[in-house]
Amino acid sequence: MAIKAFGSQAVIVNDNGSENFDQAYAYLKQIGVTQYFARPHTPKDKPHVENIIGKLQQECLDEDRSADNVAKLQIQINRWLNDYHFFRPHQALNYLTPDEFCATLDITIPRDEVSTM
Numbered sequence: 556m557a558i559k560a561f562g563s564q565a566v567i568v569n570d571n572g573s574e575n576f577d578q579a580y581a582y583l584k585q586i587g588v589t590q591y592f593a594r595p596h597t598p599k600d601k602p603h604v605e606n607i608i609g610k611l612q613q614e615c616l617d618e619d620r621s622a623d624n625v626a627k628l629q630i631q632i633n634r635w636l637n638d639y640h641f642f643r644p645h646q647a648l649n650y651l652t653p654d655e656f657c658a659t660l661d662i663t664i665p666r667d668e669v670s671t672m
Contacts, residue, residue, distance in 0.1 A: 614635065615631060
């Protein structure tokens with residue numbers, strides 16, 4: 556989604572997980588996206604990422620365990636992400652929703668696959 560919105564101007568901060576190497580690394584390099592890798596075992600290098608992962612786990616995955624297959628789980632996650640990215644006020648954005656904050660910068664975030672609306 557970031558690459559669709561920002562193209563090769565996007566900068567990706569990765570941890571050192573295996574999913575960030577091989578094909579993903581090669582693809583991002585091929586299209587000219589800058590990648591930075593956090594130091595191993597240093598979650599404070601990427602606190603915004605750790606924050607959303609923790610909230611996703613606590614508020615979405617731990618709260619509702621009714622999904623009995625991957626497709627249903629993806630729908631559940633998409634609904635949570637849609638709320639988080641478009642309708643939920645964020646302290647770091649002076650209690651604006653991301654949608655409202657982007658409007659102050661004259662930026663529109665495409666909803667694409669995240670949206671369930």
